[in-house]
Amino acid sequence: MTVLLPAIIPVAFIIFIGFIAGKTLKLQQQTLSQLTVYILAPALVADSLYTTTMSAESAAKLLLGVFIIAAVLYLLVLGVSYWLNLSSLIRKSLIATTLHPNNGNMGLSLVDFALGSGGLDRAIIYMIGSSILLFGITPAILAGSSLKHSLGVVFKLPLIWAMIAGLSLRVLQIKLPFNLGEGLHLLGVAAIPIALLILGMQLADTKFKVREFEFASLNLRLIIAPLIAFVTGKLINLETLDLQVLILQSSMPTAVNTLVLVTEFGGDPPLVARTIVVTTLLSFLTLPMVLWLSTKL
Structure with missing residues (x-):
């Protein structure tokens, strides 16, 4: 319990502050979201890849794990949809809400508090793989568009270019002049609390229904x-910290961006919005258990 509370309570506290802000202040969520997506999150990715000490082998295994988990879940949803004879609209919504955990807003925060900087580095690698799935592959599945078109969407996002920049600086061992690395780090640090505040504000605007x-x-x-x-982690022989991050990131509630996804490419937006709220609130019951079990690995 002494391990769980310092990890869960700060996350819940910041989300609660965002919830209160959403109820009492007239803040523009879209502006904050754009700030996070286009500036703060890319800075966090670039800074983490620039300073990470994890090996290329560990990163590759984590990415492999992300794609295997998504493939298994996708096949499982198709099986459930066929068995229950779900409509195309409901099937697409179930694919979106199942395949995409909130490993950015909540995942990075929880891993950072629970497992420290080493865990955060690995959580960011997971988020990069998940972002490729979210913005590159799932749109093709939902809309029936070509994979080439969907990957074009990925490469328009600053997150991917931040990844390339961070990796380039790391591989080429380039030291940023004039203490620019510290400025990049400060921008990245701001991404986590801002993302949690946005999540709290979004919860304030959505009804809870199961x-x-x-x-x-x-x-x-x-x-x-x-x-x-x-x-999956056991099958691909992940080390303890890598396995813990893979499990924790996969345990997160449905990602907020899935609402954008189904609105644009197909699905039931109100249904997905309620699912985001339900899984987010109930995750505060399931995540402590998953976190406790992961510490026993």
Whole structure:
């Protein structure tokens, strides 16, 4: 319990502050979201890759784990959809809410508090792989568009270019002049609390309801996904910290960006919005258990 509380309580506290702000202040969520997506999150990625000490082998294994987990979950959702004879709209919504955990807003924060800088480096690698799935592959699945077109969307995002820049600086061993590395680090540090505040504000605007779809989604996202992550991590022989990060990041509630995804490419936006709220709130019951179990690995 002494390990869990310092990791969970700060995250919940910042989200709660965002919730209160959403109820009492007239803040522009879109502006804050754009600030995070286009400036702060890319800075966090570039800084972490620039300063990371993890090996290329560990990073490659983590990325492999992300893609294997997503593939298994995708096949599982297709099986459930066929078995229950779900409509195309519901099937697309279930794919979106199941495949994409909130490993940015919540995942990076929880891993940072629970596992420190080493865990955060690995959590960012997971987020990069997840972002490629979110913005590159899933749109093609939902809309039936070509993979080439979807990957074009990925390379328009600053996150990918920040990854390339951070890796280049690392590989070429370039030292940034005039203490610019510290400025990059400060921007990156700001990404986590701002993202949690945005999440709290979004929770303030959405109603909490649990129906059949939300119940299925929360089981797939919060219970089955971490089990698949555990098995996957063991099969690809991840080390302890790598395995812990893979499981924790896979245990996160549905990503907020899935709402943008289904609105643009196909699905039921109100259903997905409720699922984001349900899985986020219930994750405060499941994540402490997953975190405790991961410390026993």
